[in-house]
Amino acid sequence: MPELPEVETVRKGLEKLVVGKTIKEVTILWPRIIESPVVEIFESQLIGQTIEKMERRGKFLIFKLTNYDMISHLRMEGKYETHDPEDQRDKHTHVIFTFTDGSELRYLDVRKFGRMVLVDKDQGTNYKGILALGPEPIPSQFKLNEFRLGLKKHHKAIKPLLLDQRLVTGLGNIYVDEALWEAKIYPEQPADTLKPKEVEGLSYAIIDVLGRAVEAGGTTIRSYLNALGEAGTFQISLNVYGQTNNPCPRCGTPIKKIKVAQRGTHFCPKCQTLKVRN
DNA sequence: AATACTACCTGCGTGC
């Protein structure tokens, strides 16, 4: 479910709900969720740790603990919920953190793709998955010139390149389609064939779309995102994602859906056309 | 080195 705006919404929710709480017990019901260290050590090291702060880098959540960083990636369907111990346990609950105040934080994940990693204090940013990330999609970090140079190094389609998180982090299948629509770029346009004006427009669109989605608390479709409670509202602002056959908000042409790098891809066949260059 | 493909999982909608 989550791309950057949804993960940021979850981070804010956790900040309100679990910062200051101390872990008394950890129960792991699906061990593969824990990438490292081995589950027994993961559990024992967490006992007695207080959650001091909630951070985020790209789509990774970082729980800043007394003596460790706990990194959590929700992948497709991971989510966190707070509960009382007597609440009925959903079948997709895989990890339970019990706090000293008696409350619980539960990690649920229908497809079990999510992962957690425990590393030494303040070493979250040195975790390999986080080291590989490009800049956050904000003007102070996402620099046009570096983006242009990065795009020039690849001839592959722009959409899968943006999904791979190395040139900029945070986009997923929804927001990449939205950003490409906003920038009027065809999803299979080779990255190294974009003109400077297009690169600039794309850079702006990425920052704009993700920023607006963060403000909206993310997008809620099929799986009710719940940053510990509420759904996001960005779904009402989607221009192409999930809008197959609906009119393009700019020109009225029916939105088309194709497959690009095995992902469903929505675009306007009139506003976004392949430009033959080189 | 860059790119393409597959594995990891479950549930839901569709069509026969």
Added chain:
DNA sequence: TGCACGCAGGTAGTAT
């Protein structure tokens, strides 16, 4: 109703 199949907000590992 049952069943096969494709699809779903993502990466990480492997092959070419």
